[in-house]
Each structure stands twice: as C-alpha cells, then as structure tokens.
Amino acid sequence: MQLNREELLQSYRTMCTIREFEERVHSEFSEGGIPGFVHLYAGEEASAVGVCSHLDDRDNIASTHRGHGHCIAKGCDVNGMMAEIFGRGDGLCGGKGGSMHIADLSKGMMGANGIVGGGPPLICGAALTAKTLKTGGVAVAFVGDGASNQGTTLESYNLAKVWNLPAIFVVEDNGYAESTASVWAVAGDQSKRAAAFGMPSYELDGNDFFAIHQAAGEAVERARGGGGPSLIHVKLTRYFGHFEGDAMTYRQAGEIEVARRERDPLRFFRQRVTEAGVLEAHQLDEIESEVKRLIDQSVVLSKAAPPPTPERLLTDVYVSY
Amino acid sequence: MQLNREELLQSYRTMCTIREFEERVHSEFSEGGIPGFVHLYAGEEASAVGVCSHLDDRDNIASTHRGHGHCIAKGCDVNGMMAEIFGRGDGLCGGKGGSMHIADLSKGMMGANGIVGGGPPLICGAALTAKTLKTGGVAVAFVGDGASNQGTTLESYNLAKVWNLPAIFVVEDNGYAESTASVWAVAGDQSKRAAAFGMPSYELDGNDFFAIHQAAGEAVERARGGGGPSLIHVKLTRYFGHFEGDAMTYRQAGEIEVARRERDPLRFFRQRVTEAGVLEAHQLDEIESEVKRLIDQSVVLSKAAPPPTPERLLTDVYVSY
Amino acid sequence: MSKKSYRQAINEALAQEMRRDPTVIVMGEDNAGGMGAPGDDDAWGGVLGVTKGLMPEFGRDRVLDTPITESAFIGAAVGAAATGLRPVAELMFVDFLGVCFDQIFNQAAKFRYMFGGKAVTPVVIRTMYGAGFRAASQHSQCLYPIFTHIPGLKVVVPSSAYEAKGLLIQSIRDNDPVIFLEHKVLYDEIEEVPDEPYTIPFGEANLTREGDHVTIVALGRMVGFANRAADALQKEGITCTVVDPRTTSPLDEDTIIESVENTGRLVVVDEASPRCGMAADISALVAQNAFKALKAPIRMVTPPHTPVPFAPQLEDAYIPTPEKIADAVRHVMA
Amino acid sequence: MSKKSYRQAINEALAQEMRRDPTVIVMGEDNAGGMGAPGDDDAWGGVLGVTKGLMPEFGRDRVLDTPITESAFIGAAVGAAATGLRPVAELMFVDFLGVCFDQIFNQAAKFRYMFGGKAVTPVVIRTMYGAGFRAASQHSQCLYPIFTHIPGLKVVVPSSAYEAKGLLIQSIRDNDPVIFLEHKVLYDEIEEVPDEPYTIPFGEANLTREGDHVTIVALGRMVGFANRAADALQKEGITCTVVDPRTTSPLDEDTIIESVENTGRLVVVDEASPRCGMAADISALVAQNAFKALKAPIRMVTPPHTPVPFAPQLEDAYIPTPEKIADAVRHVMA
C-alpha cells in the first residue's frame, strides 16, 4: 500500500500531534493543572496512526484507558480533548468524562475506556451494525497486552469470527500492564491466539509505521470485503509511567531513554521518508512547529475555559426520564 | 497406563452406575416425580470415569449443569444424589441444591454449576490450594463445548499457565450447546486454543475410555509433577435432550440411535476387555445387575424420603451472621 | 383484541417492531436455535420459546444466535446500539448478569453521561427472572434492584401479558438502555391483549384496583398476588389500592405518594431479596416524602435474606404469597 | 498504639494475619508488582501501595500477582477458599465487579446454601471505592448496596484506620465470603491504631457520638462528614447520635432502631447511589420497625441518581457534604 506525499505528511502530522499532546499533558499534569488519572500514549503513535489512517467516518474504533492517541488518530478535536482532560465545560464530553472517557461518536470514536477489556465487545457491536446496515464500515478494538488476557477480549475474538464480522483487534503490547510484564502475564502468544480462533494475524514492530500501515490496510480490506476479523500484534514502548505519577521502579534503568533514542517511531518515520527522498526534512520540521503551536494553543484555551456549570451534574443521564 | 482387573471392573461399574442413574432419572422425570431443570450425562460416561479414575480425595473437580456423571465418578454417594434430585431433606445438599448444584467437598467434588463457565476459575483456586499447601493434589474443570468459549474459561487457561497450576481442563464436546452446534459456535479449534496459551493438549474420541484414561493419566502426572496445566478435548454424544423436556428438533433424525448402536462407550469398553480376554462377559453382566439394583433402591429410598423441614429455608446462608 | 399469553404478547411485540423498524434486531443464545445443527432451523426460539417464529420471518441477519459468551454479545448489542441499530438482546436468565454486567452498567448505562450527552444507546436487554420453577439458587433470582441502583438504566417489570406487550414496544422505541424483565412463571398466563401495536409509557404506575384503607405496591408476578390478597381482604371489609409501578426506574413516585396520602397505610410486596431491594426503596421514598400521611408502620413483604432453595416445599415458603400479603395488610390495619 | 494511616492499618492487618496463619495468602493485580519485569520486584504493592512490603516478607508464593483477568483470579480465590486457603484477593476498584461478579455472587455467596451447609468459603475481597479522586464514572462508584443485596455475602465498610485494621482482621478470620471496601480518599487519614492485632465484630455498630435530637446513620467516609455536621449543629443546640454500622451485612438493626427510639428522628447519609441503596435500606428498616418513635420524616442524604462526573466542581457537588448533612438534620428538626 503506497502512500502519497499528502498522506505521508498527514500521517506524520498526526503522529506529531499525539506526541506533542502527550508531552504537554505530562508537563501540565506535573504542574498540577490536570485532575484525575491520566495514561499517556507517547511512544505508541505508529500504531494508532498506522491503523486509523485507513479509516473514515463509517468506521468505528474502541480505545482504552490510554486513549489520547487513538482519539487524535480518529479525528477527535484536539482542543476539545485538551479541555476535557482539564475538566472544562467545553471539553469534548462537557468535562464529565475526563481523560479515561474521551469519545466522539460522530467521528466513530466510541470512547476511551476505564475498564480493561471493555472495548472489544463494543467493537463487535459496531461491526455488526456495519454488517447489518451494509455501510461498508469496519470496527477496530485497540487493547493492551494486559487486556489481551481479559475474558471479554477473548470472547470477542470468537464472536467476531463466528459472526464473520468486519472487526480488527490491535494488541498494543508495550511490555507492561501497570508494573507487570507481558512476558509473564501473557501465556502463549498473540498470533497463536488469533490462529486458535481462526483469525489471520500480524506480528509487527510497533515503531514501524509502514509495517503497521501495510498490515492494517490488508486487515481493513479483508474486513470490508466480508473476509472477517483479523488480529494485529504490535510491540512498542510507552515513554511515560503507567499513569502520571508512576515512579516506574519496575522498569530497567535507561529503558525509556534507549527506546527514545533507538526506536522512536517518529524518528523512524522521518528517516525512512527522508532517506527515500519522498519528503524533505524541512517539511517535517514545519509540521512539528505547527503542531507545537496548535497544542500550545489548546492548553491556553483549556486553562482559560470555565468548568461545567453546576446544573450539568444532573443532565445527560438519560435521553428522557 | 495399564489397568488391572480390579480397576477395570471398577471403571465399568462406575460407567454403568452413571448410565443407569441417568436412564432412571430420565424415566422418573417423565413420570413427573422430579422438579426443576435436569441435564443428563448418559453417553458421556467414558470422559468422567476416564479422567476421575486417576483422582483421589486430594484432588478436586468442578463440574457443569450436566453434573451427575462427574459426581458419581468422583465418588459422591448415589443415594444422596438421587435424593437431592428429588428434593429430599436427606439429599446430598439437603434438598437445597438439586440437580444443578450437587456437591460434596469432602470428596473433592466442588459442585455442578448452573453457570456455564463457572467452574474453571474455581479449579484454578483448588489447584492453587494444592500448590500452596503442597498436597500433591490436582484440580480438573469439566466444561462443555459451549462453555469453552466463555471468557471465564479462556481466562482460566491463561491463569493456570501463568501460575503454573496443577490444573486440567476437559472440554466435553457433545456437538451442541443447547440447540446450537459446536461446529458453528466454536471458532478455530480446541487444541489450538490450548497451544495458544502454551498448554499441551489431547484430541480424543470421547467414547474410548482407554484413550481418555491414557491421556488423563499423562495430564495428571504432569500436573502432580509441577509441569502445569493441560487440556483434553473429547468428542462424544449426549443421549438425551439438552434438558429433560427438550424435543431435540435440531438434531438429525436417528442421530442418537446411531450413536447408541455404533459408539456406545460402555459397549466399546465391554468389547475391548472381552476381546482382549481380560474380563469375561458374565462379570460385566453381574455388574450391570448389581448397579440396576442399586439405582432401583436409590429411587425407592428417595421417593420415600421426606422433604426438608421448613426451618431449613433459613439455615446455611452463613457460617455465622 | 384476543387472548394471548405473556409469551405470545412478548413475541408479538418483537415481531411488530421488527416489521416497523428495520434497525431492530434480536440476538441471544438459541434465539432461533439450530445454528450449524443438522435438524430444524428455528428449533428453539430461546430456551422457553419466546422468540420462536421470528427467524423464519426476519431471517438470520436479524435474528442472531450467539455463542455462550454473554460479555461479548451483550456488549455487541450495546456497541451496535451506539452505532445505529436497536438490538434486543436476550440474557437468558437474569442470574447470568455476573458474566456480562460490566457491559451493561459501566458501558451502556454510562455512555451518555460520560460522553457529555453525545451518545444514544437504544439497547433492550430481555431477561427471565423469578422463583417458582424449582430452578434453584442460580436460576431463580430477581436482581432488578441491582439494575435499578445504576443511574443510566431503565428497568421494566411487566406484570401481565397486556403490560408486557405495551412496555416492550415502548422499550424498543426508547432511546436509553432498558432492562426488560420477564417472569418465567407468567409466560403461560393469558389475558386479552390488543392485536395492534401500542405503548405503555415508562414511569407511569398502574392502579390495578382502588380502595380506601391500605396502599399495596407490588411488582411483576406480585401484582397478581396482591390483587388476590385484596380480594380476600375485601371480604373482611378492608379495601386496598394496588399499585403496579411497571417500571422501577423511572419510578412513578408521585402515584405511590399520592396513594399513601389517601390511604395512610403502605405495604410493599416484592419478590426480590430484601436488603437494598425494591421494597426498601419504595418504603424509604414514602418514609421521607409522605411521612405525615402515614397512620401505621410501613410493612414489607419479601422473601428472606437467603438464596432461592431448590426443594419445592422450601421454594414455596420462600416466595411471598397472597396470604402473607394479606397478613401484612391486616398488621398495618391493626 | 501509634499513629497510622488507613493504608498502613490495612497493610498491618494483612501482615499480622499472614504471620499468624500460613493459609492466608494475598493476590491481585500488581499486589507486589514487577512480575517478569527487569526493575524492582516489590515495585507497587497494588495501585495505591496498600500491599507494599508483604511480598518481601512472605514471598511470591503467598503474595501473588495476577494477570488482568478478574473472573479467573477472583474465582481462583473463591475456589482456593473452598479448598483450604484463606485468600485475600484485591479487586482493584470495586467498579470492576462487572467482569467477575458471577464468581462472587453466584459461586462464593451461594456455595454454603446450595450445598446444604457443607461448604466453607473464607475468602476476603478487598476493593477500593468512592468518589473524590476525579477518577470519573468508572473508578468512583460505591456499589456496596449490590453486595449487600446478595444473601451469603458479608459487607464491611470501615470508616477510619482503627476500624479498618480491626475489621480486616475479623474479615480474614471470618468463615464466610467478605467484601471489604476501602475508601480511596481515606488512605492517608491518620489516627491512633493499636500495634497488636485486634478484631472488631461484624454487625455491631459504633456510636461515634451520642446526642438527644437526631440519629444520623452514616457509612465509610460519610461517618467523618456526619461528625463534622454534628459539630456544627451542636453550636445551634442540636445534638446528634452518629451511628457507624461498620458492616452493611450483617447490619446492626438493633442499635439503629434503639437510637431512633431515643431521638425520634433519623437522617441516613450514604455516598452510594440512592436507588435501592443503603440509605433506602436503613430508612425502610426504621419505617417498618421504629415507626412509632419517629417524630419527623426520615431524611436521606445521598448523591443524585447520576454517574460520578469527572470535573472537580461537578464531583464536589455530587458527593454528600457536612453542610448537606447538617441541612437535613435541620430539616427533620423543623
């Protein structure tokens, strides 16, 4: 699957947006402006963007507690997201959801999720809608290595296959579930699990946008064509703690530095496209500066925005009651 | 694993007891004497007996809604079971459990279970007790083909492997979950599922007591020796409906007759041992008559027994409250 | 208008809504049945035959059998509802909520609130409840107090065939997640039910009779029992108002309070477990909001705080009876 | 005796019981932490550090990390309890009950009854609850009314460090399944706690203060709030009895009823959702059994029937406050 220049630029812009968004949330959190639990996606950008660049508004994704990257890749408004994380009234969810519950159903983003393994069943449903209404849409569940063990996830593999759903499961294996290593907690392996349920699968370097883009393209094409579900297993690194505030004593000293230095998906992308002469470094630099301004602005706006008005406590429980 | 004569006679006796018990419950149910939901195990005897003949009182099993066979194979008192099914005060559970909840923890029988997939997590716990207290015990979960898809079951595979538990999962695949065929509802296959979680597995003819006995012996030995969990997949036929009262219109006409005629595990056993000259037909005939008398008597006793006294409604909720 | 059983009324509601709205689908274990099996195709219609006949009319694309994976398929119903279908998913027995509750109470129930009002999740979960079938502890529970406890869910407890049809059509057309509870012992109870589709609004209680002395609030199967008790009491000169709230969430607080203001006495009857149950919920409502009207202590008639026993004699002693209800009324009249 | 936080009190209870009884084991996600990881071994002690230090003392065989498979490991704790261990399993946030509830309410809770009294299942499930952490709808619920609803479970809601230690030791020694609920906002609250092990029996409420005019029943974190309200009211000449039931199941009905018989007025404060919640449960109890003593309507102080919102301003408006409690007391005094 060849990407043209425009698509490459767009992909890089999205990855940069995620990175910058997360770096900025990290620093704002440490300054105390952001309430609650926040889980950052920095380091995992190639997965969200590699997959979501195949999707459009017909398509749905379900995300995890570590959802900012998926939201951005699926087209959620960045200002609305930042305002949501700050708990503002004009946040994407009116300040009622926060980092763990950002959603925009109009963009096919069915929500970050505070429940590990919450997304895959929902995605079977979105895929069922697509199949029933013949929209041509597909549905993607992102799950962590930890979530890959959850019964809800494994059941969903079976249901997606039995119903022959246009569903894709992306296992984002960042080596840890909280402080527990995936090499310990995940018995067997992800591809064999896919095979055990009759699904084709891919094992990929999660820092390699192009590999993910290629595999996701195949999986999406298969799903759209009625060929049923697939699983994509990507190995990648999270650059921050499990949540903001995590001292990360369970990690190897220098682990993140090495990853940032040697396997940064953004740098990897830059190198590939510039070495191949498809894009020039200054184009990418420009994107980076633009993105920085955008994120700066989103923080400024969020800080200035008022909290939800008190009566919002009681609204949105039901459509009607 | 060679069985001596005594063991062979005992195995046959247990299989006959199950068969006779179930045939009798079937006829008593249709006469209206037995309340509630009853699921019969007839046709699947080789599985319960082939596996449980390796177990002793250190070992625990968890069963299913189709639990009579497992109970008998694990040594539950047949009179107590029959009385329980009739809802009598001297039933194995005082008449408070009924067919779906027969248990005898003193025999390592942790209960039939009204919840599909209820047993495997419990078995991880029994195996953990054995491992922690170094009893040398193992724990076995019986699950149906339908239950093999349940998240609780799949999670338990992972936990048993990660914790390296002395656990064995026996998937009793009788081709149906209620009226739904396992060829449809089970994506992929059972052995690949075991492999996906790093477990050794066996695919067996569930009518062949000897094959099951052999495989279960290996699995039990592995578990006792600290080698971790295994999965045994047996294909067999249930001779009655999903529950008593099921018209079985989803089955092929004559399906059961053919199975009874051509693949009856009891007949299979008889043929093998007599052809090999290890046992003689009259020995087996005697067992059959003895068992018939035993079951007759259990029905007579159960019918004569009084219901639980009214105050039993309020007892046994807590040890103390 | 014709005589229909509770089962037929539910089946008819499903069929009529499926005809009306192509986005209505039905799913559950063996909802048609026979999937992949060599025999009949529409073999079951669910374990007690409630959905029988839908598959032949609407096809396998709209009447879906499922593997026994309640988290996956109830969650799929929720996800489908959030993306444009109106699924009616069957959780065979409500007792099975423990293997799929997250998708109901943390996902479906909370989407709209967490997402700031932007989600609409019109899913209906049909499920069987109640004792009386000798089905023992894991197949006889009520459990609707648990759903009622959860903001974001609507909870419907139809007490008769007429109620079942109108409330189910309302449930399917409603835009919030609805738990629709069918009492298994009522399936064969028959009454006059209109042939055409109709709706019964949520949160509007039904006064099945009116009297002067005592208000009896009863739910589901207990509505019939309460009326039998009231019949008996009438002979003693005690007349009762029997209130069937129809839905526990929303609850028609006004009608209950108004009735107690008229009668001054309240008996609440519920088949669910007593602790944090519906009887307590309704009693507390009245103790807070109609206290001045009360002439006697409120009386609750519920099963004891025990699991449901198997033996028929014990199960019969477990379930509230018309006699126990009448006794409670006599007690508040004393 | 020394100052200890609620967190330390819980940790100490666990350590002391593990020393006393080799069959006590602890399990949960990251309960030691670092399993399979290259860094520290005892890296976490659970997500908020409550079990930290146990693994170094008792080893990996008695402090087990688990995969994120709550059905499997909570079920394993139940199965282990039924076969000879005394597991203390951590369900990180009570909000996660939806992925493992079956093993709790259909298995652990019902074994003894279904099996005719032959099972003993001494499992403790420790779990965090409550709002105030800006953790939003899926990490802030109380949900203990759901456990309280289920016959066969015991439910413990410690309101302070002293209570937590004594009640947890009791929970571990108890022979029934116990749900032990830790309010996340209380973890850093400090008070004098005896160094030696001690138990606080279940079903015995604690009168944290005694007064003449109103009985306030409050649970968990709300006990402190009720006492703050009572402090403020004292200046107005209103004296309150504040009852901390400590356990919602069993519930010390006698102490509550007796207190209302003395004061004639009842305010019930609970952080759980209102419908079929603990406030309703206790109100109904009193409306049935101490009606004659009541001089005024019962008043419930709870959050509204909504999920827990994220934004701090909304969350603060959601949670009951000492001011709202005081207002309710003034209301029943009016």
Ligand SMILES: Cc1ncc(C[n+]2csc(CCOP(=O)(O)OP(=O)(O)O)c2C)c(N)n1
């Ligand atoms: C059902 C449930 N169990 C536990 C948690 C607590 N929890 C939140 S994130 C997390 C780790 C998830 O690990 P993984 O799936 O690998 O995702 P990652 O954080 O690495 O992106 C845990 C245990 C939860 N939110 N939901």
Ligand SMILES: Cc1ncc(C[n+]2csc(CCOP(=O)(O)OP(=O)(O)O)c2C)c(N)n1
């Ligand atoms: C969680 C749950 N879902 C559904 C049911 C209803 N049910 C009881 S047995 C059964 C079929 C089980 O099939 P299988 O596991 O193959 O066992 P078999 O009956 O064939 O022995 C179903 C769906 C249940 N008891 N529990």
Ligand SMILES: [Mg+2]
């Ligand atoms: Mg991870």
Ligand SMILES: [Mg+2]
């Ligand atoms: Mg089967």
